[in-house]
Amino acid sequence: MKVWQYSSKLKHYWQCIRCLSETSHGRLVLGIETSCDETGAAVVDEDGLILGEGLHSQKGVHVKNGGVIPPLAQNLHQQFIDEVVQSALRGSGVALKDLSAVATTTRPGLALCLRVGLEYSKELVKTTGLPFIPVHHMEAHALTVRMIDKSISFPYLVLLVSGGHCILAVAKGVGDFIILGETRDSAPGEAFDKIARRLKLQHHPKCKNMGGGQAMETLAKEGDIHILDGKHMFRMKSKDCDFSFISLKQAVTHFIHESEELQGIFAGNPDFLNNASDICASVQHHITRHLITRILRGMDYCKMTGLIPGEKQTLVVSGGVASNNYIRGALKKLCDYKDYKLVCPPPHLCTDNGIMIAWAGMEHLKQGTGIAEDPSSVRFEPREPLGPSISASVREARLRVQRFKFWTDG
Helix, strand or coil, rough: CCHHHHHHHHHHHHHHHHHHHHCCCCCCEEEEEECEEEEEEEECCCCCCCEEEHHHHHHHHHHHCCCCCCCHHHHHHHHHHHHHEEEEEEEECCHHCCCCCCEEEEECHHHHHHHHHHHHHHHHHHHHCEEEEEEHHHHHHHHHHHHCCCCCCCEEEEECCCCCEEEEEEEEEEEEEEEEEEEEECCCCCCCHHHHHHHCCCCHHHHHCCCCCHHHHHHHHHCCCCCCCCEEEEEEEECCCCCCCCCHHHHHHHHHHHHHHHHHCCCCCCEEEEHHHHHHHHHHHHHHHHHHHHHHHHHHHHHHHHCCCCCEEEEEECCCCCCCCCHHHHHHHHHHHHHHEEECHHHHCCCCHHHHHHHHHHHHHHHCCCCCHHHHHHCCCCCCCCCCCHHHHHHHCCCCCCCCCCCCCC
């Protein structure tokens, strides 16, 4: 009897200690991400402390296939989502009953992939009765920096660059974004991936198991940025902040074909172009130059209209392409020139993950916004915009951008 009483009291003591530990974190949000090729989950607290994370990456599979195949991605999400969520919960040391809400990516993304995360989450909140917060994937990227740098306040300029998106926006508040410009066709990450595949970099000995963007950045370190000068890769004459990468892909594809003919490399030939590194360097350089031009105009427009008041403004850059060091270096020089503070999440938070979804959910929970009244009625939206676009207003302002040289020759 005494042993039982002692054990019971000890068990109760440790339960109290754990409760105190959990409540010290305040509210807790579980975030779930399945918009493309990463199955992610994480638990964060009100202060942005990451209590636990689970992540399963499909990138290795899709690199071998030459790109993301939606039905395969869907199947992998279904296979690993429960394991990833349970891993995040175990790492956090909290149970489902200790959570304050569940936040899940519901837009934009690949429809088949979004469906997996949404259906799993609906079942979870139905079972637990937890509040459900549908999250916009691009907003999550834009808000991540507020988790790691508490000094960042609204409004701020944000560039979101990835394999599927290229957006320049003003973040006015949680759930409140104005689009200055966005891509009219493809995204920079897609351009990197397609050109890398055309160069057969997935088989290059220096690029083993790398995605297209990482492979190109690796080889670009040895290349000449000027090899594609004069190829008219960007034909946009409108004075706005919109982006376009289709003419880049066409020009580079044509140049690669010409180079292969000159070097005697034809279909089925496993050899690599001897100027592959130059092509990688020049593509990276010209993509960066295009981004810089549009951001410069966006900064000037924000100053003219007072969209971002104050002396020291902030440019936030996030998304998979934001981990590119050449692009980061150029943006740092631009921000120094324009008296902006550049803030980029660490590379592992630039790619898709459950942490950013959990934090976006926490931001909404704190504001009391975005919580679904009827979780069962929530639908996924593969193409929902981040906010209203004022691209036409930027164009009408006809702001001439002063050329900014971010590189050194030689």
